[in-house]
Amino acid sequence: MTEPVLQFSGITKRFGALVANDAISLTLARGEVLALLGENGAGKSTLVSILFGHYRADAGTITVDGRPLPPGNPSAALAAGIGMVHQHFSLADNLSVLDNVMLGTEPLWQPFSRRAAARAALQDTAQRFGLQVNADSRIKDLSVGERQRVEILKALLPFGRRRGARVLILDEPTAVLTPQESESLFATLSQLVAQGLSVIFISHKLDEVLRVSHRIAVLRAGKLVAEMPAAGASKAMLAQAMVGRDVPRVVRVPTPAGAAALAQTPVCELRKLSVRGAGPWPQLDGVNLALRPGEVVAIAGVAGNGQQALADLLHGLIAADAGSVTLAGRAMPATPRDWIAAGVARIPEDRHAVGVVGDLPLWENAVLERYASPAFARGGLIKRGVVTAFAQRLVERYDVRGTEGAGLATPTRALSGGNMQKLILGRVLMTGPQLGRSAGNTEAGDADATSAPLLIVANQPTWGLDVGAVAYVHAQLLAACAAGAALLLISEDLDEVFALADRIAVMHHGRLTPARPVADWTLAAIGLAMAGVAASSELADAA
């Protein structure tokens, strides 16, 4: 084995009582892709932050090329050739690619920008690593995959005060990419390591970890619990190492009386729904769909084909330009309040920006949708005791963690993605269809739903979650379905679609194929439908 480029020795970091990193020792060889695998909160980000100088380790040292790295000093990390690409890009949308890679590279007192030199360096680096971008495009005109390429280039570029990274850290790089873009990223990675760079690949997606990395390090609860070559590792092995137990595989058992379910009256019907779009095709184009109690209908499709409009419509945020939406036989207005009141559990795609108010405490977010209902407020005063008791039950029943310090007063933004999603799940599933039904009954117990929601509209409910949290979310959704809720699952994750759905429909350019039973679909057929190749009529003939 070649000499290690990077070596962690006995890194320990505590936050109060929490040991985020517990004596972690790891090495990274030249030309190697090391995957750092672990659930949310396992300590991956802490370890990388220590490397990058954002945190200072309580114990342990890091050496780069045999030289110790001064702790707590980001510029030293940069100078040592460590580059990082964060999950959320730090690019200025209104500037060009060239401007973005130049940002922060030049001293303030330098009178003129060395644009020509920067352009040459950019082209050179792009050439070398096969990362083609147009230096003059504005960031806002680029796709997510291209933006990521710019971030990688930014880290690699030797220009001005930057020396160009030789160790590249990628934090959940595929979370925002389409499958095709992920493929192209993996190709880039192999090109990088072929040129002698080393890569730390942070992820919790087992498939891609097995696919791209040479070696895999698994963190759990701050400890390094496994370290193995990727060759010979299996998904089951990794999953068990990650969560410390066998992961319950959620597999949807199709309703025994499938035919009976189909015969039931739909709880929600979409007829010839259209929503105009700003782009070349309408966001929704004559969409028909019927959702029946107890069944899971999944909408597959490549991102940006109208799924957002469909979700917004069924979340009560927008009105259709044509067509009708009925819920339990009633035409629905475009106000979230009416949808909540009618018993629709809504799980938005973006938990941070739409799902919760991050600055408000957990207990207030637990009743964000129902704060004004008679169970939680009287005469305009919020019944704090009832609300906090409800939030406490929610935290216990849905296993929301991360509230050790401030308890229910924890600002919601401090929760991890998985715990935030559990909070949202609890909020929509524990509250059920009783908003506005003022029974005059004000006991604490009434705050909880006694029945399942009529309909659950979940948009990418497991996006960015770790294996354990994904299994948990799936189990809760299926339990609600078993209790009689209809579930509309909008997902770009085909594994998820196949694992949960009774029926699948595919969206392309705002059009929706008929929802057919899972058994009638093959992966190939779905792929074609996602690409818009197979006309829905052909599918109908085939079926």
Add this chain to the structure above:
Amino acid sequence: MLLGAPLLAVVATLLISSLLVVWAGAPVGQAYALLLEGGFGSRFAWTETLTRATPLILTGLAAAVAFKARLYNIGGEGQLYAGAIAAVAVGGLHGGAGFSAPTWVLFPLMMLAAATAGALLLLGPALLKSRLGVDEVVTTLLLNFIVLLGVSALLDGPMKDASAMGWPQSVAIADRLQLSQLVERGRVHTGLLWALALAPVLWALLAFTTTGFEIRAVGANARAAGFAGMPVAWVTVKVALLSGALAGLAGAIEVAGRAGYVTLDMSPGYGSSGVVIAMLAALNPLGVVAAAVFVAGILVGADSMSRAVGVPTYIADVIVAVSLITMLIATLLTQYRIRFDRS
């Protein structure tokens, strides 16, 4: 943590302002001692400071509640004047006789008119913001000038006091509508009690009511609040009405507690100082009281400092303005920890 940012800001402000004191050729220690004494050093100083603090508490509350919902109401000054004019319109027309209604009808009516005038003045910008996305900072700021010019026209026209020997001054409200003095030999009036009572009321509104929850949620994340079914546009309108009403009340109370009539220099920037006070108080209604007393003390103390050591009174405006900037910076800084690098 709670007091960290404001204290840091005040200390930094005094340090920065001391440069100007030095520049003006006065000894810094003595100047600040005089400032402090002039603002808080005697019974008279306290009555003057509290008199000044009365409208400042109200405009501070107006700004704090609006900012809490991210409605950046910079138009407190205009709303204050609108409230003052409305108060005179109800309580002072017909040669000071008012309407022939008993005081217990007329006084609430006067206050209500002032609150309504302030509220309506902010309603336009709030609707423009929620319907058309027009930036309320621009509209409320510019409305200040429109209102002041309108007041100027009124004071030289229909509302002019004929007995004021040509001064642009409105007729006075009826004597029976004036607020009574709170103490002997001091200008501080019962309006202070109104202001002091409204602060905890507003605090409780924000902390315990559904409306307060809506205001805080909309301010912190309007998209999430809207997704959860909160009526975001209506909350903005409610906050605008509340904020404008408070600033309008400040005008009416200033009229009823002080001169009894409106002049164009009635407010030395109470509306804009309200913004500073709200920020110094970190938008906490109870903190607004303390911040308003602090700012009032500086404004009052600067007068006596200026007389004794010859530093222009503008130093007070500078201190207030600098404290806004330092408070903004301090709020940012308190999110970080100081760490000493051993290496």
